[in-house]
Amino acid sequence: MLIKRPALARGHADHGWLNARHTFSFANYYDPRHQGFRALRVINEDRIAPAAGFGMHGHQDMEIITWLLGGSLRHHDSLGSGAVLRPGDAQVMSAGTGIRHSEVNASTSEPAHLLQIWIEPRSAGIGPRYADLHFPLAERSDRLRPIATGRLGAAGTSAASGASAPGRDGSLPIHADADVFVANLNPGTALSHDLAPGRHAWIQVAHGALTVNGQELGAGDGLAVSDQARLDLTAKSPAEILLFDLG
Secondary structure, three states, X not given: OEEEEOHHHOEEEEOOXXXXXXXXXXXXXXXOOOOOEOOEEEEEEEXXXXXXXXXXXXXXXXXXXXXXXXXOEEEEEOOOOEEEEOOOEEEEEEOOOOEEEXXXXXXXXXXXXXXXXXXXXXXXXXXXXXXXXXXXHHHHEXXXXXXXXXXXXXXXXXXXXXXXXXXXXXXXXXXXXXXXXXXXXXOOOEEEEEOOXXXXXXXXXXXXXXXXXXXXXXXXXXXXXXXXXXXXXEEOOOEEEEEEEEO
């Protein structure tokens, strides 16, 4: 089963300093038909004006992933972490028992463009943590590069302690039954991804155009995948995608 979520059907919020598109219900946007997919709860495509951003605020019991598409983003949190993220950088926060953070455009002249993703954790009440990592274009060009992994037996998570082992293939670990991949595809590139029995997938197109099992997708489109053993992807133009392998 393939269900397309068209880019223009997403929720939209324009706050002046923030222009956001919501794949699933979020904040003041509510659609009972689109409350998430499996453990995936939020995909927001945010464009943040220069020097603007989200001030200190809190989260609990959520795995929060940020993928930078353009510009730069300055991070601070209550754990004492600080970083400036740029394209190709992924950030993971396990909110757990509670974390406060701010995300502000680090540039005074250029907008920041990013995807913010929330995934439900495997269990509540783990200790909060923060990590970020750069994934060079060469590592994700014409291949699916894991950037965050949490499947048992893949990234290995101890349900007893809540502590995550290192992510697979040099990815960031997450405390969730999910693996997240990024691919930057050249026109004509064909890739495949096998789904184990009982697994599901979501594909989010950051830019470009491709087909997935014959379904055409463009920038901002999403695709829910169930009851498929294999995904065949073919790029029609230069494209950047995120693929979520979900329980």
